[in-house]
Amino acid sequence: MASPDRPQQPDASRTAAAAAAAAGEGHEVAAPGTGSRALLPPTERFATRTAGMTASEIRALFAVASRPEVVSLAGGMPNLAALPLQSLASEVADLVDVDGMTALQYGSAQGVPQLREQICEVMREEGIEGDPNDVVVTVGSQMALDLLTRIFVDPGDVVLAEGPSYVGALGSFAAYQARVVHVAMDEHGLVPALLHEALDALDRQGITPKFLYTIPNFHNPAGVTLAHERRPQILDLCRRYGVMVIEDNPYGMLGFTGETHPALRSYDADVIYLGSFSKTFASGLRVGWALVPPLVRDRLVLAAESATLCPPSFTQMLVSRYLSHHDWRSQIKTFSENYRERRDAMIAALETYLPEGCSWTVPDGGFFVWLTVPEGVDTKAMLPRAVTARVAYASGTGFYADGFGSRQIRLSFCYPTPERIAEGVRRLAAVLEAELDVVRTFGASARTELNRGPQTPSPDTT
Amino acid sequence: MASPDRPQQPDASRTAAAAAAAAGEGHEVAAPGTGSRALLPPTERFATRTAGMTASEIRALFAVASRPEVVSLAGGMPNLAALPLQSLASEVADLVDVDGMTALQYGSAQGVPQLREQICEVMREEGIEGDPNDVVVTVGSQMALDLLTRIFVDPGDVVLAEGPSYVGALGSFAAYQARVVHVAMDEHGLVPALLHEALDALDRQGITPKFLYTIPNFHNPAGVTLAHERRPQILDLCRRYGVMVIEDNPYGMLGFTGETHPALRSYDADVIYLGSFSKTFASGLRVGWALVPPLVRDRLVLAAESATLCPPSFTQMLVSRYLSHHDWRSQIKTFSENYRERRDAMIAALETYLPEGCSWTVPDGGFFVWLTVPEGVDTKAMLPRAVTARVAYASGTGFYADGFGSRQIRLSFCYPTPERIAEGVRRLAAVLEAELDVVRTFGASARTELNRGPQTPSPDTT
Incomplete structure (x- = not known):
């Protein structure tokens, strides 16, 4: 630190050496003063946590997936094709006209108060009674999850997650150097007995996981939904072992059967709940939220403030107006119908085209089917050949923190038309057939260096 | 981890004990199974880093400051009063009409390509030649700074910052457990000789700071601008000691004299540069950016992806259209004229009303005046009395990581009208007079427990 009576040196000459002399210090300038050192530090100066940051396999695919063929x-x-663009256009024009001075200005770090009230109304659809004061609006629910990891996880801490789990969650867990322990699912979601086993094994090592991260409804990537009777069981187990629960529910309202699944948060107000408008309205606005107990809220708001100061007022107020002036429930119904049609197209195509030995989940909502391919096929190694055949998918390995999933594939039916979905599955089937030909002729080792799947009772392999 | 042949337990009964039994394990259920434990963990389960997260003094003021009196x-x-709302309203309506399917959809984690090109055009105004591939768009430049701290700072690492420094930067540094070493300024900005002294002292302890964080133009909160001849000196020093430079420049284009200050980045392409549209267009859109060397870019994009997946397409595309279709240079000139008028009102009021013994900086741009009050007055302790007298300010202590600044005040002239500014300063002067009366009668200890200012050659005390 400088001493208070240090004289100004406004006219110090332009070289560092002269500046050093001007400092008037008796001591020698230390060794690093070679003058030739670059400003940019060598790679090893990155923080330790960056070692866990690797490009997700899905991200690498975005460039490829955007090619039209x-x-x-x-x-x-x-x-988003079903969105009423014309009416949204006049809505947003009115927002600028009427509320422009607020919408274009900084807002509260916790989020726009009116929107937080409306979010509570939305959550009521799934049985949640929340207080707007406990809602923190974030730039997508990804930000909420990232900040919750920030405020709870020290390096080396254990977090529990379904196996497979959401790739963006695994990214945040890695960024904060969490150790992920996967708990397997079956076609009814997370298996309580296996959760108990994992909790018990950790407890015997003296480890209390910081939280269980779970996607109960229309799981990404597994496509399964947690059976209702398992929900209180899982909460009981977490309570007994003192483990917090983070419930991530971006797809909950996009069911195909009309059935509403009660949120874990509806059983226990201490569950941290993550919601999003990305799938029920528009992902490009990046408006998500966390509903948290007050004790967590204050720290979460502080973390949010340091992350972005505040979420964009503009997008929050647009969502708020949309909820006020549009029949958002009907819009969600329309979205769900579109997705159901696409799910049907994908399942029909899988049944028609896929070779013997494949199995898959049949989701009742959401965006994803989880496919398991025959032994000997490595889905990560196969991906370049699939892209050459003009179909892209996400290899299962991206959804595990531990390298599992090499016999799995996540197939998304959300975006393409039913016709394109059928064509994509047809192409995938041809690639798989060719792959299996090679496996049958030369054995699995010809195609894969390390084939570890299936290793867990993933939803479709039991 | 579960074994692959674990049987499904879809019908396990509803209690945790039954689930445990259903697990079929021979071992006893471990001690924590009391059933009475709450789901929410005790406070001590928060991550270590949350210890450094405290509500900024400014944040606590937001609620008070919003009262109209x-x-x-x-x-x-x-x-924002000068913004052309009507034309923005039709711009944003057109955005939804024409580009709605893209604007409402997820985008790239690095930001909208066209906007990144336009950002390079904006930066060219300050002498920067940047490549759009090296621009990362963030949710305000706060997010860029937070993520840069994430990828560079391990707990305990030293970062250098001006003293005083931007409160939001100090918040992010604290969140990642950095140790902040302040380097003092004079009225020409950061003092190279003092920077040299600090670098040398750290070097003798074997410490290389991770970076110097600096706001060269119209400093927040100090209101000073780094003299041009000091810019290469500071870069030379950082090069010699192998210290990276992060240049934060949100106010650079809001100068009052017509003079353009060359960015540090214009001297050296390895400087990390942070920019923002919050002050030159609209803060409520939360669009900022970092221009970084390629080696940093890839890690920064990965960190951004884990933080928010991608910035909102909608707000980015709105900024992009604004830059394409509006005379943004004239708009910035209009903003600057408004701020100059307010700066003049504040300086005139300070000269008219403030008691003997006060001194302040006279900024050539930006939003802030840095005021030093007479010895014996503690600006943090005085704040509640000021608010009672219907004027709010930011106490200097919020701008130091180490508790200094108790004789300083940051005064913002950006938002109120010139008349309100004059009235506010008049009220502040009355509070100061009353405070000084007490000090003169009872001594400083009557009003302050710990008065440590001035401790550094802050801009106005030399």
Whole structure:
């Protein structure tokens, strides 16, 4: 630190050496003063946590998937074709006209108060009674999850997640150096007995996981939904072992059967709940939220402030107006019908085209089918050949923190038309057939260096 | 981890004990199974880094400052009155009409390509030649700074910052457990000789700071601008000691003299540059950016992806259209004229009303005046009395990581009208007079527990 009586040196000459002399210090300038050192530090000066940051396999696919000749069954982009653009255009014009001075200005770090009230109304659809004061609006629910990891996870801490789990969650967990322990699912979602087993094994090592991260409804990537009777069981187990629960529910309202699944948060007000308008309205606005207990809220708001100061007022107020002036429930119904039609197209195509030995989940909502291919096929190694055949998918390995999933594939039916979905599956089937030909002739080792799947009772392999 | 042949338990009964039994394990259920434990973890389960997260003093003021009878000289909200709302309304309606399917959809984690090109055009105004591929669009430049801290700072690492420094930067540094070493300024900005001294002292301890964080133009909160001849000196020093430079320049184009200050980035392409549309267009859109060397870019994009997946397409495309279709240079000139008028009102009021022994900076641009009050007055302790007298300000202590600044005040002239500014300063002067009366009668200790200012050659005390 400088001493208060240090004289100004406004006219110090232009070289560092002269500046050093002007400092008037008796000591020698230390060794680093070679003058030749670059400003940019060497790679090893990055923080330790960057070691865990690697490009997700899905991200690498985005460039490829955007080529028009490729049918992408890889991404998770919602299909927005049903949005009423004309009425949204006048809505947003009115927002600028009437509320421009607020919409274009900084707002509260916690989010626009009116929107937080409306979010509570939305959550009521799934049985949640929340207080607007406990809602924190974030730039997509991804930001909420990232910040919750920031405020709860020290390096080396254990977090529990379904296996497979959402790739963006695994990215945040890695960024904060969490150790992910996967708990397997079956076709009814997370298996309580296996959760108990994992909790118990950790407890015997003296480890209390920081939280269980779970997607109960229309799981990404697994496409399964947690059976209702399992929900209180899972909460009981977490309570017994003192483990917090983060419930991520971006697809909950996009069911195909008309059935509403009660949120875990509706059983226990201490569950942290993540919601999003990305799939029920528009992902490009990046408006999501967390509903958290007050004790967590204050820290979460502080973390949000340091992350972005505040979420964009503009997009929040647009969502708020949309909820006020539009029949958002009907719009969600329309979206769901579109997705159901696409799900049907994908399942029909899988049944028609896929070779013997494949199995898959049949989702009742959401965006994704989880496919398991025959032994000997490595889905990550196969991907370049699939892209050459003009179909893209997400290899299962991206959805595990531990390298599992090499016999799995996530297929997205959300975005392409039913016709394109059928064509994509047809192409995938041809690639799989060729792959299996090679496996049958030369054995699995010809195609894969390390084939570890199936290793867990993933939803479709039991 | 579960074994692959674990049987499904879809019908496990509803209690955790039954689930445990259903797990079929021979081992005893471990001790924590009391059933009475709450789901929410005790406070001590928060991550270590949350210890450094405290509500900024400015944040606590937001609620107070919003009362209409209080003249707030505390915030940093830009004055948006000059924005052409009507033409923006039709611009944004057209955006939805024409490009709605893209604007409402997920985009690239790095930002909309066309906007990144336009950002390079904007930066060219300050002498920067940047490549759109090296621009990362973020949710305000706050997010860029937060993520750069994430990828560079391990707990305990040293970062250098001016003293005083931007409160939001100090918040991010604290969140990642950086140790901030302040380097003092004079009225010509950061003092190279003092920077040299700090670098040398750290070097003798074997410490290389991760970076120097600096705001060269119209400093927040100090209101000073780095003299041109000091710019290469500072870069030379950082090069010699292997210290990266992060240049934060949100106010650079809001000068009052017509002079353009060359960015540090214009001297050296390895400087990391942060820019923002919050002050030159609209803060409520939260569109900022970082221009970084390629080596940093890839890690920054990965970190951004884990933080928010992608910035909102909608707000980015609105900024892009604004830059394409509006005379943004004239708009910035209009903004600058408004701020100059307000700066003049504040300086005139300070000269008219403030008691003997006060001194202040006279900024050539930006939003802020840095005021030093007479010895014996503690600006943090005085704040509640000021608010009672219907004027709010930001106490200097919020702008130091180390508790200095108790004799300083940041006064914002950006938002209120010139008349309100004059009235606010008049009220502040009365509070100061009353405070000095007490000090003169009872001594400083009557009003302050710990008065440490001035401790550094802050801009106005040399």
